[in-house]
Amino acid sequence: MSSVFRSVSDVLVVVDRGQRIEQTGGSFDTVFEAAGTRALGGRVEDLATEASRPEFRAALEQVIQKRDFTTVEIEVDTGQGAAPLELSIAPRLDERGKSVGAVIVGRPVGELRRAYSELEASHRALKEAQGHLVRNEKLASLGRLVAGVAHELNNPISFVYANTHALEKYATRFETYFDAVQSGATRQDLVALRRDLKLDRDLKNLREAINGAKDGAERVRDIVEDLRRLSAEGTSEAVDFDLVTTTRTAADWVVRGTKTPVKVVFCEGAHPIARGNPGHVQQIVMNLVQNAIDALGETENPQVTLHHEIDGAHAVLRVTDNGPGIPETIAGSIFDPFFTTKPVGKGTGLGLSISTKIAQEHGGDLRYEKSAEGGSCFRLNLPKGKDR
Ligand SMILES: Nc1ncnc2c1ncn2[C@@H]1O[C@H](COP(=O)(O)OP(=O)(O)OP(=O)(O)O)[C@@H](O)[C@H]1O
Ligand SMILES: [Mg+2]
Structure with a gap:
């Protein structure tokens, strides 16, 4: 029996009806090594940390008195700090079925917990990295988009520019003509001036230049509208x-x-x-x-x-x-x-x-x-x- 006790990796403790240690085994000595060997016959609850003792005692009482199985998680004092153990507590019965104590099997949960929290941390880090990459991808598409936008805006804007430049020229010529009217030039002079300045042709082109500038401006407006639609992320309503x-x-x-x-x-x-x-x-x-x-x-x-x-x-x-x-x-x-x-x-x-x-x-x-x-x-x- 003692060889079985020694070869188990869980902590094994056998206690009597009074909750005193009768026998230990498994990894008991390793887990409690730093705490110093606890004498057989000592109270088993002393293995637990102060805070865990009432729960431990109550669980044992229940098993010993009601002959029930139970599982509790308590913290034990290993001498090197507290460590959580998951305890399965089973009743010990004599040949007449009378309760004579309990058998406690403890499994360290600290390792598992640590592994879980490490897993959780790396999961979180991965998620963050993924979020980062998704943002980068969005930035890359944005870069492509901006290239397209710049190229596309360039056309109508130069259109608007060329037309306003023409309008400026026309305005200068009309100003010259109106100055002549103001200064009381003869009708003959005015007719000659109008011909020299090619005002009739300008008058015809005036409308075209205005329409051209308007077209260009409208195109710019449409592009901006498109872009606004493209970035309409906030409203996810279908x-x-x-x-x-x-x-x-x-x-x-x-x-x-x-x-x-x-x-x-x-x-x-x-x-x-x-x-x-x-x-x-x-x-x-x-x-x-x-x-x-x-x-x-x-x-x-x-x-x-x-x-x-x-x-x-x-x-x-x-x-x-x-x-x-x-x-x-x-x-x-x-x-x-x-x-x-x-x-x-x-x-x-x-x-x-x-x-x-x-x-x-x-x-x-x-x-x-x-x-x-x-x-x-x-x-x-x-x-x-x-x-x-
Ligand atoms: N039309 C296609 N013809 C050939 N291969 C394609 C085509 N579409 C996608 N693929 C393949 O699928 C892969 C994944 O495409 P995906 O759009 O997910 O990423 P990507 O274009 O490589 O990079 P990103 O879109 O992030 O700039 C591409 O690298 C390419 O090998
Ligand atoms: Mg792609």
């Missing part, structure tokens, strides 16, 4: 929106920000209304179109096709490219966070996993389908909205 318009805006932004000459084709077989957050959906489309463009670097006649359809309860967008496609060996991994085949600094591998998350938050999904032409095809299913 709305019915035109999927085609949203897709177009998003695709336009990406194309503007890229140097690769890619043909983007919109197939508008159907005109689905989707339900959700258009700003977030734009983010998915931008990711998909960006991926397609990235894959088209070496392709002749590169083309991205955006196809819309209604399928049952879904508004569907398919983004297809005629690039190299995705090899079978990696197709299973592309939706994993951080999976990327792009060089460092080019891709973080979060585009597809974030897009999937957004699609799922909408009650839809995002899938990869092999394109019939050998390229890639991503299918985005979103819940259908109400037609206006």
